[in-house]
Amino acid sequence: MAEFTMELNDEQKEVRDWLHGFAADVIRPAAAEWDEREETPWPVIQEAAKVGIYSLDFYAQQYFDPTGLGIPMAMEELFWGDAGIALSIVGTGLAAVGVLANGTEEQIGTWIPQMYGDANDVKVAAFCSSEPDAGSDVASMRTRAVYDEAKDEWVINGTKTWATNGGIANVHVVVAVVDPELGSKGHASFIVPPGTPGLSQGQKFKKHGIRASHTAEVVLDNVRVPGSCLLGGKQKLDERLARARERAKAGGVGVPPAEGWGRVKNAAMATFEASRPAVGAMAVGTARAAYEVALDYAMTREQFGRPIIDNQGVAFQLADMRTAIDAARLLVWRASWMAVNGKPFNAAEGSMSKLFASETAKKVTAQAIQILGGNGYTREYPVERMHRDAAIYTIFEGTSEIQRLVIARTLSGMPIR
Ligand SMILES: Cc1cc2nc3c(=O)[nH]c(=O)nc-3n(C[C@H](O)[C@H](O)[C@H](O)COP(=O)(O)OP(=O)(O)OC[C@H]3O[C@@H](n4cnc5c(N)ncnc54)[C@H](O)[C@@H]3O)c2cc1C
Numbered sequence: 001m002a003e004f005t006m007e008l009n010d011e012q013k014e015v016r017d018w019l020h021g022f023a024a025d026v027i028r029p030a031a032a033e034w035d036e037r038e039e040t041p042w043p044v045i046q047e048a049a050k051v052g053i054y055s056l057d058f059y060a061q062q063y064f065d066p067t068g069l070g071i072p073m074a075m076e077e078l079f080w081g082d083a084g085i086a087l088s089i090v091g092t093g094l095a096a097v098g099v100l101a102n103g104t105e106e107q108i109g110t111w112i113p114q115m116y117g118d119a120n121d122v123k124v125a126a127f128c129s130s131e132p133d134a135g136s137d138v139a140s141m142r143t144r145a146v147y148d149e150a151k152d153e154w155v156i157n158g159t160k161t162w163a164t165n166g167g168i169a170n171v172h173v174v175v176a177v178v179d180p181e182l183g184s185k186g187h188a189s190f191i192v193p194p195g196t197p198g199l200s201q202g203q204k205f206k207k208h209g210i211r212a213s214h215t216a217e218v219v220l221d222n223v224r225v226p227g228s229c230l231l232g233g234k235q236k237l238d239e240r241l242a243r244a245r246e247r248a249k250a251g252g253v254g255v256p257p258a259e260g261w262g263r264v265k266n267a268a269m270a271t272f273e274a275s276r277p278a279v280g281a282m283a284v285g286t287a288r289a290a291y292e293v294a295l296d297y298a299m300t301r302e303q304f305g306r307p308i309i310d311n312q313g314v315a316f317q318l319a320d321m322r323t324a325i326d327a328a329r330l331l332v333w334r335a336s337w338m339a340v341n342g343k344p345f346n347a348a349e350g351s352m353s354k355l356f357a358s359e360t361a362k363k364v365t366a367q368a369i370q371i372l373g374g375n376g377y378t379r380e381y382p383v384e385r386m387h388r389d390a391a392i393y394t395i396f397e398g399t400s401e402i403q404r405l406v407i408a409r410t411l412s413g414m415p416i417r
Helices: 010-037 042-051 056-063 070-081 083-102 105-116 180-186 234-249 261-300 312-340 349-376 383-394 400-412
Strands: 125-128 144-148 153-164 171-177 187-192 199-204 215-226
Touching: 010 042, 010 070, 010 083, 010 383, 042 083, 056 070, 056 083, 056 105, 070 083, 070 261, 070 312, 083 105, 083 125, 083 153, 083 171, 083 187, 083 261, 083 383, 105 171, 125 153, 153 171, 153 187, 171 215, 180 187, 180 234, 187 215, 261 312, 261 349, 261 383, 312 349, 349 383, 349 400
Parallel strands: 125 171
Antiparallel strands: 144 153, 144 171, 153 215, 171 187, 199 215
């Protein structure tokens, strides 16, 4: 187990500086253009692939860094560059993690390389869980996967929404209901390989922020995938469903299992707790970017014959902004370290980090606009884009309200509705 540290080691500093250089030289200059175009910035993703930032190797290296600081450090730097473009670069990682977490060795080896493609022919992947009637309430998912035993194929029908890279992905990871009686215990994840008939893109959303990241509905109309596309395999699924049915037979899905709720909840929760700090780190990157612009502006803009930072009203705002950003980063780093080192999230520390960092990003980017005055409100300066971008952090990967619900439930042990 690695000790918790607040300092990056030499190797991490080197990676951070390299990422910062890419964010400053390649991502940031392209940010305004792709925000206006509202399109996936393929040339930037390709550049990232050429230098090795857009690759499974790079992602895995950071993911398995025992200090836990690899992913948050990488996210912060890339999102400091620009949130929309950075999400286009790291969005594939969401689908890749779905396969890494649930797939067999063979599935990992087969599908993850196809998610990324290569530097000459970059591809992206999508993770499709949310549905029009199943956002925060994942258990009300309707997309159905039915097993056709004669052909050893799964037939998937339904409509997914809000999928990052949905419809333009080479590989889609789709979560579907395999046993409607079991609620969220009856869900399974499937790979939908490139070019599978029946999968199509529905509406592409025109968004408030992160506009360089493609977000769309994904329609699944009698999509047939081979049995080998069920993540984890049929035997594992059958065993898991059998356990859930046993529990249901013993008195309903709500009856505590022999081992108690604690263990069951912890298994599912640990996955979310481990992924949420990464979103927190994205928020820290956006907040830091806006703070830096505001600090620089406050020191150079003069009114009443002196730089505006000479006014406590402005200086104190900057002090609060920086304090909140540093506090957010510490929460994120702590949760990331806990995740990598298998620490129990007894106070939902992963959710805490995402909640605080995302709310901080929203607040800090709004303060930055205020400090830049009229200029802050225009597209001549980047803080209005950063503020639009920051709004996503309190929504995706669980809204702020859901984070609070999870934290409160974890602290009290009570089901809070
Ligand atoms: C740009 C973008 C990209 C996304 N990318 C993906 C992706 O790649 N894959 C994917 O599967 N999904 C993705 N999502 C979906 C995202 O995770 C959901 O939008 C999010 O979970 C919220 O669901 P919802 O939009 O249906 O809101 P709802 O669940 O309808 O919530 C609406 C409001 O009600 C509140 N609320 C709901 N329940 C409670 C409660 N019990 N207590 C208190 N308040 C509550 C919420 O906090 C929110 O404020 C993305 C969304 C966006 C906007």
